[in-house]
Amino acid sequence: MKILVAFKRVIDPDARIKLTADRSGVDTDSVEYKANPFCENALEEALQIAEEHDGEVVLVSAGGPDIDKTIRAGLALGAERAIRVEIEDTVLDSDLAARVFAAVYKEEEPDIFFFGKQAIDSDNNQCGQLVAEYLGLPQACFASEVVIDDDGEVATVTREVDGGLETIALTLPAVITADLRLNTPRFAKLPDIMKAGRKTIDVMDLDDLDIEDTALKIELVSLEEPSARQAGVKVGSIDELVDKLKNEARAL
Amino acid sequence: MSEFYADMRDIRFNLFDFLKLGDLKKHERFAHADPELISDILDMAFQQAAEVLYPINEIGDRVGAKLVDGKVVMPPGFKEAYKTYSESGWTGLSVDPEHGGQGLPFVCHLATQELFTAANVNFMFTPGLTHGAMGLIAEFGTADQKATYVEKMVTGEWAGTMCLTEPQAGTAVPDLKSTATPIEGREGFYKIKGQKIFISSGDHELTDNIIHLYLARVEGDPPGAKGVSLFVVPKYRVEGGKAGAFNDISTVALEEKLGLHGSATCQLSFGDNDDCEGWLLGGQGNGLKCMFKMMNEARIAVGIQGVGLPAFAYEKALRYSKERVQGSRVSDMKKKDADRVAIIEHPDVRRMLLRVKAISQAGRAMLYYGAYCFDNHLVAADEKESAHWMHQLEILTPIIKAWCSDEGFNACVEALQVFGGYGYIKEYGVEQLLRDAKIASIYEGTNGIQAMDLLGRKVARGGGVMMRTMLGEVTKFIEGPAKEGPLQGEVVALGKATAALGQVAMSFGQTMMKGDVDYPMMHATGFLQMFGDVIGSWLLTSQATIAQTKLDERLSAKGIDANDQAELTTYLQDDADARFWHGKVQSARFFANQILPRVRARAAQVKTEDRSALNVVF
Numbered sequence: 099m100k101i102l103v104a105f106k107r108v109i110d111p112d113a114r115i116k117l118t119a120d121r122s123g124v125d126t127d128s129v130e131y132k133a134n135p136f137c138e139n140a141l142e143e144a145l146q147i148a149e150e151h152d153g154e155v156v157l158v159s160a161g162g163p164d165i166d167k168t169i170r171a172g173l174a175l176g177a178e179r180a181i182r183v184e185i186e187d188t189v190l191d192s193d194l195a196a197r198v199f200a201a202v203y204k205e206e207e208p209d210i211f212f213f214g215k216q217a218i219d220s221d222n223n224q225c226g227q228l229v230a231e232y233l234g235l236p237q238a239c240f241a242s243e244v245v246i247d248d249d250g251e252v253a254t255v256t257r258e259v260d261g262g263l264e265t266i267a268l269t270l271p272a273v274i275t276a277d278l279r280l281n282t283p284r285f286a287k288l289p290d291i292m293k294a295g296r297k298t299i300d301v302m303d304l305d306d307l308d309i310e311d312t313a314l315k316i317e318l319v320s321l322e323e324p325s326a327r328q329a330g331v332k333v334g335s336i337d338e339l340v341d342k343l344k345n346e347a348r349a350l
Numbered sequence: 351m352s353e354f355y356a357d358m359r360d361i362r363f364n365l366f367d368f369l370k371l372g373d374l375k376k377h378e379r380f381a382h383a384d385p386e387l388i389s390d391i392l393d394m395a396f397q398q399a400a401e402v403l404y405p406i407n408e409i410g411d412r413v414g415a416k417l418v419d420g421k422v423v424m425p426p427g428f429k430e431a432y433k434t435y436s437e438s439g440w441t442g443l444s445v446d447p448e449h450g451g452q453g454l455p456f457v458c459h460l461a462t463q464e465l466f467t468a469a470n471v472n473f474m475f476t477p478g479l480t481h482g483a484m485g486l487i488a489e490f491g492t493a494d495q496k497a498t499y500v501e502k503m504v505t506g507e508w509a510g511t512m513c514l515t516e517p518q519a520g521t522a523v524p525d526l527k528s529t530a531t532p533i534e535g536r537e538g539f540y541k542i543k544g545q546k547i548f549i550s551s552g553d554h555e556l557t558d559n560i561i562h563l564y565l566a567r568v569e570g571d572p573p574g575a576k577g578v579s580l581f582v583v584p585k586y587r588v589e590g591g592k593a594g595a596f597n598d599i600s601t602v603a604l605e606e607k608l609g610l611h612g613s614a615t616c617q618l619s620f621g622d623n624d625d626c627e628g629w630l631l632g633g634q635g636n637g638l639k640c641m642f643k644m645m646n647e648a649r650i651a652v653g654i655q656g657v658g659l660p661a662f663a664y665e666k667a668l669r670y671s672k673e674r675v676q677g678s679r680v681s682d683m684k685k686k687d688a689d690r691v692a693i694i695e696h697p698d699v700r701r702m703l704l705r706v707k708a709i710s711q712a713g714r715a716m717l718y719y720g721a722y723c724f725d726n727h728l729v730a731a732d733e734k735e736s737a738h739w740m741h742q743l744e745i746l747t748p749i750i751k752a753w754c755s756d757e758g759f760n761a762c763v764e765a766l767q768v769f770g771g772y773g774y775i776k777e778y779g780v781e782q783l784l785r786d787a788k789i790a791s792i793y794e795g796t797n798g799i800q801a802m803d804l805l806g807r808k809v810a811r812g813g814g815v816m817m818r819t820m821l822g823e824v825t826k827f828i829e830g831p832a833k834e835g836p837l838q839g840e841v842v843a844l845g846k847a848t849a850a851l852g853q854v855a856m857s858f859g860q861t862m863m864k865g866d867v868d869y870p871m872m873h874a875t876g877f878l879q880m881f882g883d884v885i886g887s888w889l890l891t892s893q894a895t896i897a898q899t900k901l902d903e904r905l906s907a908k909g910i911d912a913n914d915q916a917e918l919t920t921y922l923q924d925d926a927d928a929r930f931w932h933g934k935v936q937s938a939r940f941f942a943n944q945i946l947p948r949v950r951a952r953a954a955q956v957k958t959e960d961r962s963a964l965n966v967v968f
Contacts, residue, residue: 116924128927170390285402286394288439292452295387 099153099250101144102208103177104199104226106159107131107168108219121320133168136214139276142283144212145176147246153209154178158202160185160195166299174286174294181206184303191316196228201307203233208271209250215240215275226275236268239275246270354404354469355665358396359930360711361461362389364718367900368893371722374455377729388458391443395462398438399469402431407470410612411782415554417604422553422614428473432556435473436506440466441481449488449496450504457721460654464714468658471786472612476509476551478651483510483563486644487582490632492538498588499561508593509557512644513546513564513583513618520548521799523638524575528566528620530628542566542583542628543621545602548793552616553585553601559593560585563644564620564628565637578637581628583620598625609785648794649751653717656754659787661710663765664703666780671699671768693768701944702764708937708945709761711893712886713754719889720746738819745808745816746885748800752875753882755790756797762787801874804881809855810862817855824848824888832895837935840891840942847887847949851880854953868964876952887938887946894938901931 109115110130118125144155157172157180159165169180183198190198203211213226230237238255242263245254250270257264258277268274286294304312333339344350365371366385374380406427413425444459445451467474484503487495502508519525528544544566546552553560562583571577586593598621605615620626632640671694678688679695693699723743730736762784766773773780791797809817828845832838854877858870870877905912905928910921922929 113926114924125924128925167386167390170386171393174390174394285398285434285438287437288391288394288443288452291390291394292382292387294390295384 099148099151099210099246100206100208101148101153101155101210101212102203102206103137103141103144103155103157103172103212104159104214105137105141105157105169105172105180106134106214106217107161107165108134108217111218117321117323121322122318123321131165131168133171134214134217134219135278136216136218136276137172138214138283139278139280140212140214140274141172141175141177142281143241143244143274143276144210145284146281147210147244148176151246151250156181156206156208158183158199158206160190160198162186169299170294171286173297173299174291175284176290177297179298179300181300181302183307184301189314191314192222192224193228193315194312196225196232197309197311198304198307199225199229200232201309202302203229205302205307210246210253210270211235211273213273213275215277226273230273233273235271235273237273237275238266238268240277241274242277242279244274244280354400355662355669356396356399356465356468357661357665357711358392359926360714360934361392361464363893363897363930363934364715365457365461367896368715368889369457369718369722371455371457374725374729379453379729380455380725383454383458388454391454391458392461392465394438395440395465398434398440399465402434403466403470403473406431406473407612408779408782410470410472411609411786412611414611415604415614417601420601421555422601422604422616424554424556424614425472425612428554428612429556431470431473432476432506435466435477439505441477441484441506442504445484445504446488449484450501455721455725457718457725460650460717460721463651463654464658464661464717467654468662470612471655471659472610475610475613476554476556477506479512479551480506480508480510482644482647482651483512483561485647486563486580486640487561487631489643490580490636490640491582495582495629495631498591499582502559503561507557508559508561508584509551509554510561510563511549511552512641512648513549513552513562513620514641515548516545517547521796523565523641524573524578526565526567526578528564530566530568530579530581530630532568533627538630540566540568540581540628540630541621541624542581542626543624544619546618546620548605549616549618551614552618554614558586559588562599562618562620563631563641565641566628568634571635575638576635579634580631580637580640582631583626583628587627597627598623608788609782610789645794646747649747649800650717650720652790652794653713653720653750653754655787655790656751656756656758657710657713657717659783660706660758660761660765661714663762663780663783664706664710666778666783667706667765667768668694668703670772670778671703674769674772699768702768704936704940705944706761706765706768707933708890708941709757709886711934711937712890712941713758715889715893716746716882716885717750717754720750741812741816741819742823745804745820748804748808749878749882749885751794752791752797752800752804752878753886755787756879757882759784759787759791797878798875801878802871804878805858805870805874810859814855814859820885821848821852824884827888827892832891835895836898837891837894837938837942840887840894840939843942843946844884844887844891847880847884847946850950850953851884854880854956857956869959869961872961872963873952873956876955880949880952883946883949887942890934890938890941894935897931897934901928901935904928904931 110132113129116125148155155177157177159169160183216223240258241255242258243256253268255266372385374383410425416423442451444454444456447453480503487499503510514523516526530540530542533539564581564583565578567577568579584597585599587595587597600619602617602619672692674693675690676693679691682688720743723739727736727739766780766784772778828841833841861870911917922932
């Protein structure tokens with residue numbers, strides 16, 4: 099069984115970020131990157147399935163050579179090899195990323211294509227769905243449990259939906275996107291970190307993948323920093339609080 | 351409650367920008383030690399420190415290790431964390447691949463250990479002692495002994511301890527009463543009998559077996575140091591590669607301590623039923639020689655505690671001082687309705703913070719430099735080069751142990767002070783760091799013993815070659831290009847302090863030649879502190895010259911005027927790299943101007959020839 103995992107890096111969520119002067123993006127001088135947490139869940143699930151079904155896990159990511167650090171972290175966790183599609187990651191939108199991943203799918207022909215349900219930087223939650231559409235594959239998004247049958251033909255996926263859980267069966271190959279509660283990602287082991295540096299990262303570009311439509315469908319107009327938090331006020335009594343909630347905040 | 355923080359930038363700066371670890375790659379032994387790889391390993395170590403070890407730090411302190419029905423029960427979560435830690439392979443980071451390790455430089459091992467120690471020093475006793483005990487068997491063991499124990503200890507499947515101290519034999523180890531009686535027909539095996547106290551991780555349920563390294567006297571051997579031998583004494587005898595029959599070792603009691611509640615400090619009784627077997631290690635009568643090898647490593651490890659704990663206390667104090675609003679700016683005191691400000695705006699708080707930071711960074715620089723000397727000695731081209739590095743490490747060992755643990759503890763005191771009353775209560779966890787840090791000046795040879803080792807042995811040995819080599823490195827810097835650079839004032843101060851240190855050493859030599867050992871020894875602790883201050887200032891100022899260059903490049907690329915303090919301050923708030931480099935320079939300046947002057951004050955103390963402490967009748 100072959101499992102492909104889309105693995106994206108995001109700016110360290112704990113870091114303080116700043117916009118560039120022209121507000122076209124985030125100033126990336128001296129920011130640190132980490133793997134997108136949902137992608138870590140996707141990889142963990144892929145590794146568990148591969149261990150159980152004697153499979154191979156392949157990472158795929160899109161960006162310049164500086165994303166190799168994040169890719170190596172994924173390889174250290176147990177993926178066998180990786181594919182990096184050379185593209186400036188600042189000029190990607192969900193649609194182009196999905197076209198890239200769909201093209202890689204055609205090269206690799208995996209049984210399962212795992213994604214994180216969304217990346218925590220732009221929070222689009224589109225990539226997995228678009229890839230399934232472009233490839234005409236069944237999809238199960240927001241997975242909190244995945245069970246693969248003994249023959250490796252059917253995935254039974256529990257999805258976290260509004261108001262409860264939905265369990266569906268998919269015929270493989272399929273696209274599955276991971277939610278946080280799917281699993282607890284493992285820690286890399288030191289010998290595996292050592293080995294990760296020797297694993298292959300194949301680099302492809304858009305021409306190699308015959309991607310014709312490279313147009314961005316989304317135009318970034320501008321970015322705004324969140325407004326600073328206003329100072330609070332102390333109220334003298336419960337009556338005053340209720341009054342303010344009712345008449346000023348209109349929360350009641 | 352709170353989170354784990356560490357100055358990863360400073361750790362990386364030490365390894366890659368200052369020590370230039372990448373250069374070790376040219377040696378076959380370290381050809382695999384890519385800076386990129388090491389950086390990935392540091393990230394992983396930080397993640398485990400933060401996510402595996404720190405979450406069980408507070409509970410380790412509050413619940414503590416307990417003795418239940420004669421068995422030690424470790425605090426909740428320790429067993430699971432030990433499993434993750436061991437499976438991750440941390441113990442083997444710098445261990446020879448022949449023994450199942452990764453063979454990376456020792457300095458990388460120390461960097462990861464600093465993170466783990468800061469996150470949970472209590473937890474680190476078991477893996478730390480296992481590493482030390484394993485190292486001794488790997489070095490002095492027979493092929494059989496190595497095959498039996500080493501790999502299982504590298505993987506953490508079995509733990510290790512060091513059993514030295516007895517009630518009447520603490521610092522004076524050769525006064526021990528433990529005995530070993532040859533077992534007829536089984537060469538190398540002995541019946542062991544005796545009591546040991548203060549045995550860290552002496553018993554626990556984290557592993558299937560615990561391998562004690564035990565000092566005892568073989569029946570009939572002479573009293574004193576020459577009659578002491580070392581034995582491998584497992585909790586369970588090894589049968590077919592597995593833990594088998596119980597080896598008659600019982601836990602009599604657990605110590606109640608000031609700190610380190612999550613570390614099981616045991617009183618152990620060996621051979622109560624005359625059924626405890628030990629296996630001689632390293633030859634009869636060689637016990638202390640072997641143990642010294644381990645003690646040197648353990649002394650460096652104590653230095654890690656003297657760096658990791660204050661470094662984390664600093665991170666906590668820094669965050670608190672930015673949140674805690676009290677009073678208005680001193681310069682606004684007379685203004686009516688002046689703005690209330692966070693305490694980090696107050697000059698006295700800033701002084702405390704920078705002091706804790708400078709001490710932690712100086713300790714780290716010293717610790718890593720010592721380990722780097724060890725790595726370089728391993729790959730030295732010839733004996734002369736090897737000696738050049740080992741002389742430095744040997745003289746630095748007592749300094750790393752004692753300077754880092756004394757100054758590190760004092761830095762924890764100062765970090766707690768930043769919190770005011772909130773530091774004295776448990777909520778912020780800084781009081782735990784202070785309590786846990788205190789032991790470092792006491793065990794593995796008290797700091798008084800370290801000072802005597804420095805002054806009595808290291809300074810004098812080989813006609814003073816160690817001190818000459820070490821201060822030769824310092825002098826190279828003082829007389830190099832830095833004396834013309836932006837830190838020239840600090841370089842001059844370092845030069846004066848180094849000269850004062852040399853003069854004191856010389857005067858002690860003369861006094862001792864006249865047969866007066868007491869006077870120099872009364873000042874041994876002060877002498878060690880002087881030496882540590884010089885080394886700390888040397889390393890911080892060297893680092894600052896590198897940081898200043900990097901800062902200047904960044905500022906000029908961004909068009910920032912470094913002389914406009916307001917513009918610079920605003921810029922630094924948003925550029926973490928530049929803020930770090932700028933901070934390195936401030937640490938070095940603070941150290942040279944606010945701490946280093948102690949050296950000359952101490953030299954003046956020595957000059958007084960005041961003998962009151964020797965003459966007083968108590």
